Amino acid sequence: MSPRNIEKDLLMREERKKFILDSAVQVIATKGIGSTHMNDIAAAASISIGNLYHYFKSKDEIYAELLYMTQTDYGLFVTAASQMPGNAIDKLRYICSTWLSISTNWAFTILIQTARTTESIPLEIRNAVTERFTANLQPVAAIMKEGQESGHILDGEDPLELAFYFVSLIQGLTLQRAPGIEVRITPKTESIIRLFQVGFKK
Amino acid sequence: MSPRNIEKDLLMREERKKFILDSAVQVIATKGIGSTHMNDIAAAASISIGNLYHYFKSKDEIYAELLYMTQTDYGLFVTAASQMPGNAIDKLRYICSTWLSISTNWAFTILIQTARTTESIPLEIRNAVTERFTANLQPVAAIMKEGQESGHILDGEDPLELAFYFVSLIQGLTLQRAPGIEVRITPKTESIIRLFQVGFKK
Amino acid sequence: MSPRNIEKDLLMREERKKFILDSAVQVIATKGIGSTHMNDIAAAASISIGNLYHYFKSKDEIYAELLYMTQTDYGLFVTAASQMPGNAIDKLRYICSTWLSISTNWAFTILIQTARTTESIPLEIRNAVTERFTANLQPVAAIMKEGQESGHILDGEDPLELAFYFVSLIQGLTLQRAPGIEVRITPKTESIIRLFQVGFKK
Amino acid sequence: MSPRNIEKDLLMREERKKFILDSAVQVIATKGIGSTHMNDIAAAASISIGNLYHYFKSKDEIYAELLYMTQTDYGLFVTAASQMPGNAIDKLRYICSTWLSISTNWAFTILIQTARTTESIPLEIRNAVTERFTANLQPVAAIMKEGQESGHILDGEDPLELAFYFVSLIQGLTLQRAPGIEVRITPKTESIIRLFQVGFKK
DNA sequence: AATGAATGAGCATTCATTCAT
DNA sequence: AATGAATGAATGCTCATTCAT
Structure with missing residues (x-):
């Protein structure tokens, strides 16, 4: 027809x-x-x-889909990292270096934060974003737990809490890489990992 | 008159x-x-x-002054902390707990990030913001250095770099406290400090 | 082919x-x-x-053809009524009851009125509508004349004028039946006819 | 201050x-x-x-206020007419001739009808319009009743129903006076009144 | 200094119409 | 003939800024 x-x-x-x-x-x-x-x-x-x-x-729909896409991609990335061969430190290293090397990630971070904190964006969308943010912490928490069990990562903290710090730190660093910002300090993956690593420090 | x-x-x-x-x-x-x-x-x-x-x-001027005020206040706060009695860990603890307890700080952080990344805001203002951000790292870096020398804080890293991580982490955490965001994880000062602390970990 | x-x-x-x-x-x-x-x-x-x-x-063409169709149908209906067997009152009664019983007629009326009064619709179309409106008065006027001659309908007025009142009244009533309008008064054919009838009133 | x-x-x-x-x-x-x-x-x-x-x-608010103003003015006009000295016929005559002589009244009529039948206009507004339309029938109904009692106006019908016909007729006629419409028939107050009058007809 | 009316460029969105397939 | 993607002028509305009092 x-x-x-x-x-x-x-x-x-x-x-x-x-x-x-x-x-x-x-x-x-x-x-x-x-x-x-x-x-x-x-x-x-x-x-x-x-x-x-x-x-x-609508513009809101673009926003919503963009957020969905961005967070879904990030979730897949983190999940893949958690299932990589190697120990927990290797996995964190992979996440950290990959994420920091993508120069447009600052935009995602601001996109997500703005979405969550902008009144004009429907509550529904904002809640979905926070929901996904929390869900995306799980694979990182799994890495932390695995690391604690194998003795590579700081013990004594809730793995989810550690994941929360790790992700917040990387997000915070990502924001410093927005265009026009000239912070003369370059974050180094190795140094960041060390913060969460056991036995490295004397 | x-x-x-x-x-x-x-x-x-x-x-x-x-x-x-x-x-x-x-x-x-x-x-x-x-x-x-x-x-x-x-x-x-x-x-x-x-x-x-x-x-x-203009609105830009309000922006500019707001940023100036905010960052200056923060600078004074951090400087005061660096000159407190007590060891480096005590000082970091003070910064961390105070900053996280102020519920409107997320707004400052987003304010500053948006200012830095919004094209419509004059380059002049944006540069000033970054300038002050970097300047405000110094007192924290001084604490880090002091801590490394007294053996309380991780050695082997540039103190400025450590300060950068510390501040980025706190900024990242602050963002999670925006209104309407319900992340069920509460950051704990002690756990955060531990990441930078020596000897705590076995 | x-x-x-x-x-x-x-x-x-x-x-x-x-x-x-x-x-x-x-x-x-x-x-x-x-x-x-x-x-x-x-x-x-x-x-x-x-x-x-x-x-x-174009949309205008649809409008134009819709108007043509609607008015032509109405013209045929009125002409048929004028040629029915029975006296003038019977014919008016038929027109009135039939027209009021069709629940979508309000749409025709608004369609026609809007077409006539909307600047964006070409003058040509608007004139054609008025032309047909006037033409469609003729069969009704013929009924009025017949009624005056047979003594059923008010004498002393121009039959065309009477037709004009009759049609305007019915159009006015039709408008009150648009969807979402809840006028609790139902027009009754008999009462309407009486307005034009002779001898009924003492 | x-x-x-x-x-x-x-x-x-x-x-x-x-x-x-x-x-x-x-x-x-x-x-x-x-x-x-x-x-x-x-x-x-x-x-x-x-x-x-x-x-x-908003445009809707202008619409709403316009409708309110228009209908309120009309209500005052009709109420004043109902309280005039003179008999019922005099009062109807006054309403009819005054209303038909105002050349922009067609706009009010279309305004009101469109408001009532346009989906995009909030139901609230549409209901208010119909409400006021019905309320505005009362003074006319009062005139009809008075006329029936004094023997000037057709008896045997509900006065409210007669008012409904009278107003619908005038509305219908008003519509024919929109600009660009050239109906060669001029409504005459005397003839219109006669439709509702008793004793005039032999 | 103080007020809020006035301005108009700018933005998101709609919709009749055209075009490539 | 048939489809629906593509176009862009037009519309309702916002908001930083200016102006008259």
């Missing part, structure tokens, strides 16, 4: 959406969230504003 | 400005920066919008 | 157009004119927007 | 609002409701769009 291939259309639609979201991340990583407008996103994806609204029905 | 009155007027003006800035912080801590508008600030200070502009010539 | 097929195609095209117009009336009767958009019409007719434009070259 | 006269300010604000509403009616009477936009209203009142929003917080 239809001269179009419906399946292919749906697939293309998903691809387009992904492409738009990726483009949006690029702009946000350059301009910051506060100054990224719908026309910036449209321009970044090389489509018209009107067409942008064919894929997402 | 005696010179006394002029002096007094200037003094009152400064007091009014301080009052307005303090009021602004209150709103921002409640509504977030993105959704705080000039009329919110005016309302918080119980003055008219027009009058607000008699004290500050 | 036999000539038969071409004829059949043209016929089908006309049928499709009629179907689309009928569907459009349904939506308008449900949503109101102001909030009926091209995609609503397309959806109501179960075709795509693009295809809609294969049958009608 | 304030260099302004607060009372006077409030008074002026009300005057300004009234002026804006009056201006809005003018545009609507010229352009039709559907094509009247906020900038049209602003231009008609010779103020900026931004300032328009100092007086009314």
